[in-house]
Amino acid sequence: MVVTDLVFAGAENQVVTLAQSLKNRGWRVCVISLLPPEAHVQTLLKKGIPVDHLGMTRGIPDPRAIVRLWRILRAFQPDIVHSHMIHANLLTRVARLFTPMPVLLGTAHSVYEGGRARDWLYRITDRLSDLVTNVSQAGVDRYLQTGAARPGRIRFMPNGLEISAYTPNEQLRQQLRAELRSEDKFVWLAAGRLTPEKDFHTLLRAFAQLDWDSSPSGREAHLWIAGQGELRDALEAETKSLGIANRVQFLGLRKDMPALMNGMDGYVLSSRWEGMPMVLLEAATVSRPIVATRVGGVPEVIKDHETGLLVDAENPAQLADAMREVMQMSASERIKLGDRAKEVAGTQFAIENVTGKWIHLYEELWEGR
Structure with missing residues (x-):
């Protein structure tokens, strides 16, 4: 190869x-x-x-x-x-x-x-x-x-995808959430290179539109961003200008993606374009809800309101609405959405x-x- x-x-x-x-x-x-x-x-x-x-x-x-x-x-x-x-x-x-x-x-x-x-x-x-x-x-x-x-x-x-590497693990989940001081938060995860095509700027603008207590339980929304790249300084500066720096954690390059996937409550992808994003398949295997932009091969994995929620690229308002909708679902509704995505990942990928x-x-x- x-x-x-x-x-x-x-x-x-x-x-x-x-x-x-x-x-x-x-x-x-x-x-x-x-x-x-x-x-x-x-x-x-x-x-x-x-x-x-x-x-x-x-x-x-x-x-x-x-x-x-x-x-x-x-x-x-x-x-x-x-x-x-x-x-x-x-x-x-x-x-x-x-x-x-x-x-x-x-x-x-x-x-x-x-x-x-x-x-x-x-x-x-x-x-x-x-x-x-x-x-x-x-x-x-x-x-x-x-x-x-x-x-x-x-x-x-x-x-x-090596499905077995992403088996849901409650102990791993609790350990990571404690490490990142997010035990009682509703945690969104986004992972990828901090480059223009991943469009983390749109994600931050969408996240800033979420009420801190968008979930019925009143849990505060936090965002983990895993990855490194040329835009990190600009993105960190943007969190400060948007007033969300205390709710966004830049984790840098992480080699423990199974742990991060277990630790999150929902996955969000804001890319302008993609092929078949591996990270989306990884997120699907742990039965968590996914919100993603309707680009590239993403709709081949995520069917809107069946295996996740789809939005237009470069649209912070749509992205925020979809994230808010997931947070306002009951726990059983989120699990059902995640389980259907997991079934697709396991059978097709x-x-x-x-x-x-x-x-x-x-x-x-x-x-x-």
Whole structure:
């Protein structure tokens, strides 16, 4: 597997989860990062999965990376090269001109991976890959619409989740809420990179519209934001200007997402665009209500008022109304909403089922080469 980077983020976490699942099924797997990896290395090595990188620097094209990739692939001799995210997808396509790859397929992890220039690069290199997949049907539709992929050469393949890691755990819940001084609060969780596409600005403006006692029990609403990124200082400043700094906690990069999911009372996603957000699937597995923007592959998981609540992107008023509606539900209503989302996550996105689909696709491409 070739990936743009190895960090703690949704697409990269998915690559690691899939690599481990394939290894568990007896496949020989290697993970190659274009950039020097920042995370996951020890996890993969403990599973017997070698990790290498091409020594690239973010934002700087480096033709030598093709030579480095050629050397790694020549030593590993893979039957399948599976790339993930636009930079890795494009580099492996170009490298195939010089490097034997029996089968090459790439996965796009978002509806949008850039502007017209990137769509054009996908289009002109399309024939160098055997297939491209997208993690949402919305992504497939957009790539066909823009010509970034051709009919018959792109498919929807869902993300997969290790369901057992997110089993509801009341002890874990109470421990975390005590640690974060939120024992008697109604806690909303939002997680992701603090970057423009996640639109935490809209979330903060929506949260500021909530009455502190929006729940029937009068519990004060608090917001946990897990993640790091370029906008942290600006977001923290905004909480002060909105008068909500005492009710919003910036948790930074967290590696204990199962604990955070158990600790929350509801999950909120405010993104401008998404592919198939892993964090949404994670939230669904602990039977908590979800409020999310109607973008990318989100409606493929969340059906409005069936498995969660959907709102328009960049609309603080709608987001606040939906969050308020969840808080005013009875506990049994929230559990019912969460349980239906959990059922969808367990049946459609369990990593065991998704890995089986990937293996079937790999074998199909191998036989048709």
